[in-house]
Amino acid sequence: MTTAHEWQDFAAPYALGALAPEERSAFEAHLAGCEACRAEVRAFTEVAGLLAYGAPAVEPPAGLRDRVLAEARRVRPIAAPRRPATGAWLAAAAALVLAIGAAITAWRMAGRVRILERQVAADDSSKAATDSALAMLTGAQVNVVTLAGTGRPPSARVFWNRARGRFVVFAFDLPQAPAGRGYQLWAIAKGQAPMSMGTFNTDAAGRATVVLPVGRDIAALGFVDNCALTEEPAGGSPQPTETPRLLGAWLHTD
């Protein structure tokens, strides 16, 4: 017979993974019904976790962060059971595929695919541009797709293709601007007045997929810090007339 007190002695070695297999199974069976021991295990697991800080300090290789992120972009997180995420995600992915398809047809610009492919390649250097459009989305565009969920705050993602001098804009959950008005994007370099990147409007579903040419002033600058979105009269304003509705900092990957 093992008394309750004796069981508590198992918590520390259990947290260190140092129990013999049969001891571990017996203790786990006990844990199922003993909150006191579960609390002990929690506490000692935290202590064991801190032992990681006791490892001699070594500098990780410079590319490790990128490898971690590239690996994550290849797979999406397993959905929490409470959310019907797979269906919603597939619907969102399908919608995005349609949006991209529509954009391509409408503008008859086959180059668009290349822009997206470059983005994929840039985002996911290891497994660049895989076979199908869907595979592309599961790889690099997970973020975009995830941001498209309903009931979320409005968001937009802008890609700057420097080689082609184009901004590619995806907007989500951004209510359509009323007649005679539209959305205007601004490039902001520190210490300078905002420069217009162009205007667009979203559809009734609050979405937009737009390609905007990069203006000469912005291209000449070559580097901007922030990006903002305001609602303006259709056709745009010389300078923003309201506080930005959306804001973001450019991610410089080069």
Added chain:
Amino acid sequence: MEVVSVTLIPRSVMATMSDAPVPDQRLVGRMAEGEDIALGELYDRYGRTLYALAMAIVREPADAEEVVVDAFGQAWRQASAFDPRRGSVGAWLATIARSRALDMVRARGRRARAYERAAQLSDDGIATPIAGLGPDPGRGAERSEARRLVAQALATLPEPQRVAIELAYFEGLSQSEIAERLAEPLGTIKTRMRTGMEKLRGLLSPLLEGTA
């Protein structure tokens, strides 16, 4: 690279992002939603520590790198299964990384490793002196403080207790394997490990707030 990107979000959301550091738990929640930015942030907080942990176990930079990529990959995939009631994000990540590292060592072959180790063993049976860490050039005062406190706490422990704990944690040995390795009675090892862990729990209480 020829393409750069920006994600635009409402100011209100941005304000909550920049005002205070996002708690680890929120980051894991955002990972479960597929936000790789949150994973990057978590890497910035724990990458160094997990890499050091992996190196202490697997010893080879290429293997340690593999372990860290695998560990964060597992955390990313299983983010939605993270349960804060069972412990902190840091402990969760350390558990994942340690177990991936030990798996790798086992896969490499325990036997080959035993020989390799035998050559390095000092008198007390532990391969790596853990205490007395060098200066830490790293960013993040909080993490440096954690490292300092943990090093100090381990140095405070009587040597036999520290050895028992380190052999279990960094080498994945069970209590009976440790007893065998050190040629000590099993009961003695059990006592040392438990007493040492209880001491550490007390010494590290400043880092254990809200979880102990």
